[in-house]
Amino acid sequence: MPYITTTDGVDIYYTEQGSGQPIIFSHGWPLNSDAWALELKVFADAGYRAIAHDRRGHGRSGKTYTENDMDHYAKDLSELVEALDLHDVIVVGHSTGGGEVVRYAARYGNGRVAKVVTVGAVPPLMLKTEDNPEGAPIEVFDGLREGVLGDRSQFFKELAVPFFGGNRDGSDASQGLYDEFWREGMEMNGAAAYDCITAFSETDQTEDLRALEVPVFLAYGDDDQIVPIDAASKKAVGLVKNGTLKVYPDAPHGIHGAFQKELDKDILDFIAQ
Template identity: 65%
Template sequence: MPTITTADGTEIYYQDHGQGRPVVLSHGWPLCSDAWEHELKVLADHGYRAIAHDRRGHGRSTRTSAGHDMDTYAADLATLVEALDLTDLAVVGHSTGGGEVVRYAARHGAGRVTKVVTAGAVPPVMLQSPANPEGTPIEAFDGIRAGVLADRSQFYQDLAVPFFGANREGSTVSQGQRDDFWRQGMLAGLQAAYDCVKVFSETDFTEDLKALDVPILIAHGDDDQIVPIAAAAYRAIDLVRLGTLRVYPGAPHGIVGAYQEAFLADVLEFLAD
């Protein structure tokens, strides 16, 4: 099982497919690199070296109770990139992973990262405040923490419904896809899943977005019930210098179905430019 070891001894598992220009993909909460398996295959089939890791405390990486903050997540990603000596690198992040790749690129990516892609990503900041009135109230995140702590198995089954838009008329998401969300969520340690709620909801990426000096594709579904587009992509695009915004009508938070097909086409076009 391929892993790298961080400075504090945490083992980070990763998948590595194909050959060519490297693309590293970062998953959302509470998932793991398996969330990107379709994208990994498509990218490898198109001549890229496609890599995805399990964030610390998630998937097959060490179930550590330490380091659940965005600076450490970005440093872990930097350790992976440096261990594999990746250059001319594109980074892709979904949801929490979108924040991770933005912080990584802004603070560690000089000389390595040439393109950034986010999808349904949390930047600039999710939490509602006077400066961010379109954000999500703290009570919603308190509810997530309570659900994870009380019965995370049932909570993940319930969360899969809005995650994939299964509560919308005409939804075609399968039970199998919802079950796989539950499966991946249950691989995350309880401490990691609980602590990461604060990380994805309260971390402010404003200065990271401003600091990016490489092209960024910001993708978002306009029916995202988990990371509403008004406080995310519509604000993020105004903070970056070299940004392209792609909005997918009716698309949910989870990247599935027609949304996945359109998103992948846009990513391949963006990477080829």
């Protein structure tokens, strides 16, 4: 399996398919690069070099005890891009991965990043504060922390349902989808699972969004039960210089089914412009 080793000694797993302009997919919490298995084929078939990696502490990457934060996630992505000598890169991030690619593009992407895509992403800030009343209260994230420190296996089984909208009438989320979510979640180590909650909920990325110079496509499901849209993409699109927001009716936070098919087509259209 292919790896790079970061300057602070963490092995980062990645996988790739196809050739052409590079497109990198960054996964959400608590998932790993397997969440992008379909996209790797779809975008490789469309003529792109499709790449996905496991964030530190997740999947097959090094099981880190410290430095599970947005700064290190973005730096790891930068070191992967440099190790593969990628240019004219499209970066796509889902949920926490959206925060990762936004910080990467803002801090390291000048001259390398061509476009940014986020899906149900966490920027600018998920946490409710005096300046961000649309965010979720700290008790929500404390509950997630309790989940990963308690019966983590059962916690991920239960979290999968609202993640994919399985608690809504007419949902086509399958048991297999829930099982895969559980499997990927259980491949994280405890410290990374716990610390990443702070990373995705309390990292203010307002200035990262303002720093983006390239076109940005922001996708969001209007039935997202995980990341509050009013604190996230609806604010983010007003902070970037060249952004387009598309809200998908009845779509959940997790990418699957009809939402996934429409989203992938829209991303292909966006990067072809």
